[in-house]
Amino acid sequence: MTASMSRRSLLAAGAAATFVAASAPALAQTAAGATPDRAAILAAMKRATAFMTDEVAVGGGYVWNVLPDKSRRWGEIEANPTMIWVQPPGTATVGHAYLDAYHATGDEQFYAAAAAAADALISIQHPRGGWNYVGDTAGEESLKQWYGTVAANAWRLEEFHRYYGNATFDDAGTAEASQLMLRMWLEKREPRFKVAVDKAIAFVLDSQYANGGWPQRFPFVENGGAHGHADYTPYITFNDDVAGENLEFLIYAYHGLANRNRGDARILDAINRGMDIFVKTQQPQPQPAWGLQHFPDTLKPAGARTIEPQAFATHATGTNIKSMLGFYRLTGDRKYLERLPEALDWLDQVKTPQNLIAPGRTHPTFILEGSNTPVYIHRKGSNIANGSYYADANPNNLIVHYGSFRSIDTAALRQELAQLTAMTPEQATHNSPLKARPGSLNLPKYFTLQDVDVWDMSTDARKAAAAHPGRAAELISSLNARGYWPTPMTTTSNPYRGPSPKEVTGGEYQTTRVGDLWDTSPYQTDFPVEAISTQAFIRNMGDLIEALEG
Numbered sequence: 001m002t003a004s005m006s007r008r009s010l011l012a013a014g015a016a017a018t019f020v021a022a023s024a025p026a027l028a029q030t031a032a033g034a035t036p037d038r039a040a041i042l043a044a045m046k047r048a049t050a051f052m053t054d055e056v057a058v059g060g061g062y063v064w065n066v067l068p069d070k071s072r073r074w075g076e077i078e079a080n081p082t083m084i085w086v087q088p089p090g091t092a093t094v095g096h097a098y099l100d101a102y103h104a105t106g107d108e109q110f111y112a113a114a115a116a117a118a119d120a121l122i123s124i125q126h127p128r129g130g131w132n133y134v135g136d137t138a139g140e141e142s143l144k145q146w147y148g149t150v151a152a153n154a155w156r157l158e159e160f161h162r163y164y165g166n167a168t169f170d171d172a173g174t175a176e177a178s179q180l181m182l183r184m185w186l187e188k189r190e191p192r193f194k195v196a197v198d199k200a201i202a203f204v205l206d207s208q209y210a211n212g213g214w215p216q217r218f219p220f221v222e223n224g225g226a227h228g229h230a231d232y233t234p235y236i237t238f239n240d241d242v243a244g245e246n247l248e249f250l251i252y253a254y255h256g257l258a259n260r261n262r263g264d265a266r267i268l269d270a271i272n273r274g275m276d277i278f279v280k281t282q283q284p285q286p287q288p289a290w291g292l293q294h295f296p297d298t299l300k301p302a303g304a305r306t307i308e309p310q311a312f313a314t315h316a317t318g319t320n321i322k323s324m325l326g327f328y329r330l331t332g333d334r335k336y337l338e339r340l341p342e343a344l345d346w347l348d349q350v351k352t353p354q355n356l357i358a359p360g361r362t363h364p365t366f367i368l369e370g371s372n373t374p375v376y377i378h379r380k381g382s383n384i385a386n387g388s389y390y391a392d393a394n395p396n397n398l399i400v401h402y403g404s405f406r407s408i409d410t411a412a413l414r415q416e417l418a419q420l421t422a423m424t425p426e427q428a429t430h431n432s433p434l435k436a437r438p439g440s441l442n443l444p445k446y447f448t449l450q451d452v453d454v455w456d457m458s459t460d461a462r463k464a465a466a467a468h469p470g471r472a473a474e475l476i477s478s479l480n481a482r483g484y485w486p487t488p489m490t491t492t493s494n495p496y497r498g499p500s501p502k503e504v505t506g507g508e509y510q511t512t513r514v515g516d517l518w519d520t521s522p523y524q525t526d527f528p529v530e531a532i533s534t535q536a537f538i539r540n541m542g543d544l545i546e547a548l549e550g
Helices: 007-012 024-032 038-056 091-105 108-124 140-148 170-188 191-207 239-256 265-281 314-331 340-349 410-421 471-478 534-549
Strands: 083-085 134-136 374-380 388-392 487-493 522-533
Touching: 038 091, 038 108, 038 471, 038 534, 091 108, 091 170, 091 534, 108 134, 108 170, 108 191, 134 140, 170 191, 170 239, 191 239, 191 265, 239 265, 239 314, 265 314, 314 340, 314 410, 340 410, 471 534, 522 534
Parallel strands: none
Antiparallel strands: 083 134, 374 388, 487 522
16 A cells, blocks of 8 residues: 555656766757657657567566666565566556557557556456456466565565455556556457456456445455454555546446447446445544545444554545545536535644644644544564554654655645535536446547546547657667666665564664665665666656657
8 A cells, every 4th residue: 555656646756867878969959959850759769668578577567676687676565586566657557658659659569568568467367357466477376475575574564464365456556457458458459358358347346345335455355364453455445546546447448348339337336336435434523534444334434554543534534525526527416515514624623733733744644533633653663573563642753654644735625615516517517427428438548648537538648748848859868778768766675584583673663664674665775776667667658759749
């Protein structure tokens, strides 16, 4: 559950930093603002793609960062040589970038690369249709070995401490892969992609509770808890926009797979129930808010990882308010607006105390049920074997890898609510994909140039702001002799060195991103090294596509 690991957050972060080793003529060209011709841009895209497919891919799939000598590879955690990553910006996101390049150029090299990425995902698709965070081209036993060693010792990444053997909606991996399968099927109607997308749709439909909520993982496993805690993965999950990602994919599928202007009634029903769970889980007064997870039976807030206590979550509440404003635009049904003023008033009641206010700290993250008391997250120990997380009322010495404070713009939410409240349902639903005839809208042309959503259907979905005039020349000149953009890798991790010791080792790890030398969690380094980055590749390819589009 990494807040930063989704395509939309990656694309919103801006252009990737790249080591530039350009020749003087190239720099002069950039300074002059000249744009290379189409042939030069296409040649750079093809060379960068060839390097990725021929040198970086493993069975057609990708991780996030690879050292130039390929001695170490990382996704969210260090990966074995045979592993591929599903979480963005992994295999599916790279596949989307290739397909975008194909749409921009018509060059079959890019389609072949996209198909190879999709095939890699098909090879690790769960039989029920979803995806795990990762897969291993060497098979399940190899993956279990990794879970029992590298992953098991990543102290702060609790979602990796157990091999579930199922699939997850967390971190948009299943949504990202499902959307790629849909795009691939619609592109050339190759049957294997239709099989994969049908399985993905079945996974989303089968995992949905009757009340409309989605769990974090599916199918459910017995005795799925960890560290002495109950298994939270069957709980209705809002964290990391699980419901929003599923709704987006289902709306794309509702139009993309419509047959003779008839949409799949099962998909439409799932969409409506998926929106309604937001209404059902909003709690009554005096705390009309949401948690990150909710119990499927009582619909009350539930805890999850040990860094996520059973409490209301202010950022989940703000996100759900934003989602419900969107649901009114989709449907014109005012039930999605009715209780939003209550939620906004509650957010104002639980603002960060005056003595703790700082930039980015408008609200404490967690508010206890029944008291409106904020709690903050701490840890003690030095690794997974001797350490633990806990919540209390002390706002000092907080963990830094999970925010105990959030930034929520309630004024902007109130303004949007007022604007939508003043609209008639007909006005609000203008251009709504749920009001359009099934099959009348196409998927966006591009998926990696900006943060796309269902409102971009039947558009190019290009960036709102153009890159600076010299960007294409800069990218062409900085593509190195091997064919990749050297990128500073600002995070690293300790190599796995065996099971973590039960004795606390020296040092203070309350406020660090990593514990002792046995902790395999990623951390920010003061000494970045050069790496091959999928994130940089995706962004740079997007900028070159924009240059082609003019």
